[in-house]
Amino acid sequence: MTAAPDRTAPAPPRWQAVDSAAGGLALDLGLYAVSAVFAGITAATSTLLPHRAWGALATFGYALATLAATGQLLARRRHAGTFLAGLPARWAVTGFAWATTALLPVAAQSIQRAAGRTDRAQEEVVVIEHAGARLADHGTPYLGHDAIAALPPAEQLLGYTPYQPGMALFGLPRAAVDAWWTDARVWFALVTAVALAVAVVTLRGTSGPDAPGRGGALLRGVQAATVLPVCALTLATGGDDLPVLALCLLALTLAAAGRPGRAGVAVGVAGALKLFAWPVALVLVCWAATRRAGVRTALGALGLPAVALLPALLIDRDALAENVLRFPLGHGLVTSPAQSPFPGHLIAAALPAGRIVAAALLVAVGVVIAVRLLRRPPRTAATTALICGYGLLAAILLMPSTRFGYLLYPLALLVLAPALALAERRPEVAA
Known part of the structure; x- marks a missing residue:
């Protein structure tokens, strides 16, 4: 008897054809060129000064x-299989692109802000750093209704912290030392880089066969979380969504590697840190239940957020x-600026x-x-990622208050x- 396959297609043939054209270099070139125009x-x-600086x-x-991708394409046409056009070179260009379009702007804006520029960070950076200071002083990152109402009207929006308590940890460095490297975005970038690096190592170390296109598919996933403008811009100007996204991706790679307990801890x-990870956690628990690991995964996936709230x-x-x-649901003293x-x-x-x-x-x-999960829970990490992706896309499109940047998830x-x-x-192995 064999296990019933999960019939959710992970990659439509048309997308595979586009993705693999010219060894993946054609889409690389298109991604970088369109991103350059967008930037x-x-x-x-x-009209947002941090965005202009980015x-x-x-x-x-x-x-x-x-230019680098163009050179790789030319090298491939002249010398098929040359090192310049191979997968390691594509990884190198991706790393360079992330360093220059995300990490360098993070450092530049953090340094300028530390030197006195007040237009080099979005409001969420200030909010999280203030939350870190309150966490250090009072044990909670949140101001109550009366305390927010007592603030000047122009400052009441910054009095709200619409994140989970863990997000305030990124504000603790600034609460201790006022320097460019204590900017919350620096720590967002560090956690993002570490989580993505562990995800790549984890997926490369899975015991499955080295299927054709596997390395390219992994590179494409990393590009989507790093050099895509919606991610690079978000990290450089605000950044709080990137460590959340990276940890969710890490959880899915751990699931693909057959480590449900660790996947639960990551998610x-x-x-x-943020509510956006909760739907991913619930779907991952459903996936783990098909492997008789639902409780083990839920201890981390649901238990850690609960402990953080306590x-x-x-x-x-x-x-x-x-x-x-109240604030995210539109019942706060001020209205959320998320109005895409x-x-x-x-x-x-x-x-x-x-x-x-x-x-x-x-x-x-x-x-x-929910009905889909109950009737046919996901049996693979790939299907779990698809359910989470399409579900979050629908939620972002239908939420009354949302941001364009949330599409990065x-x-x-x-x-x-x-x-x-x-x-x-x-x-498939007989059971």
């Missing part, structure tokens, strides 16, 4: 990566509710009782996904799925 337009037209540096980084750490709950539960529930024109926001703004309609659609999508999850599928591909 240039951002530098010239963005674009000014990133344009050159993407342009140089475009649990992500869930202690101190804030005991110290001031009303402040916790004000920040992580996705369907959920447009419905909420344009229709009578629009917020109720948008919320009903969001709940309907959640019910559909579904994009990276969906692009990583083929690499997970290739890592898990094993001959």
Whole structure:
């Protein structure tokens, strides 16, 4: 008797054809070239000064990566299989692109901010650093309703901390020392780099066969989490979503390697930082249940966020509710600035009782996904990534208050799925 295969396709043939054209270099070239245009337009037209500063540096980084990819394509045409056009060289260009379009802007903006520039960080950086200071002084990163109301109206938005308690840890360095390297973005970048490096090592070390295209698929997944403009721009100007994303990707690679307990810990750490990781945690627990490891995975995936919430709950539960529930749901003293024109926001703004309609659609999508998980839980990490990716995409599109940058989650999850599928591909064994 053989295990029933999971029929969710990890990579449509059309995508495989595009991805593998010219040994993957054609899509590399397109990615870097389009990204250079995006960065240039951002530098010239963005009304957000941190974004303009990012674009000014990133344009050159993407342009140089475009030139490198062009050279690789020419080398491949003249000498098939040459080192310059091989997978190691593609990894090198990707690393260079991330260093120049994300890490260099992070360092530059952090240094300029430490020197006195007040326009070199988005509000979330300031919010998280203030949360770190409150955590160090009072044991909770949250201000209560009355404390926020006592702030000047222009500062009330920055009084809210709409994150899970663990996110305040990134603000602790600035609470101790006022220097460029204590900027929260520096630590976001460090955790992101470490998590992605461990994910790559984990996926390369899986016991599955070295299927054709496996290395290229893994590289594409890393590109989606690093050099894609929505990720590089986010890390350089705000950055709080990148360690959450990287930890979720690490959890999925650990799942593909057959380590459900460690996968639960990784996604649990992500869930202690931000709510966006919680849907990934729930789907991973469903995956683990098909391997009789549901409890072991849930201990980390659900237990770590719960433990992180406990101190804030005991110290001031009303402040916790004000920040992580009322404010994101639109019932705070001020309105969230996350107002990207996705369907959920447009419905909420344009229709009578629009917020109720948008919320009903969001709940309907959640019910559909829940039914799917109950009737046919995912049996592979690749399918888990696809369910999480499409589910988060639907949620982002339907939430009344959302940001364009949140698309980095579904994009990276969906692009990583083929690499997970290739890592898990094993001959079927009779049970």
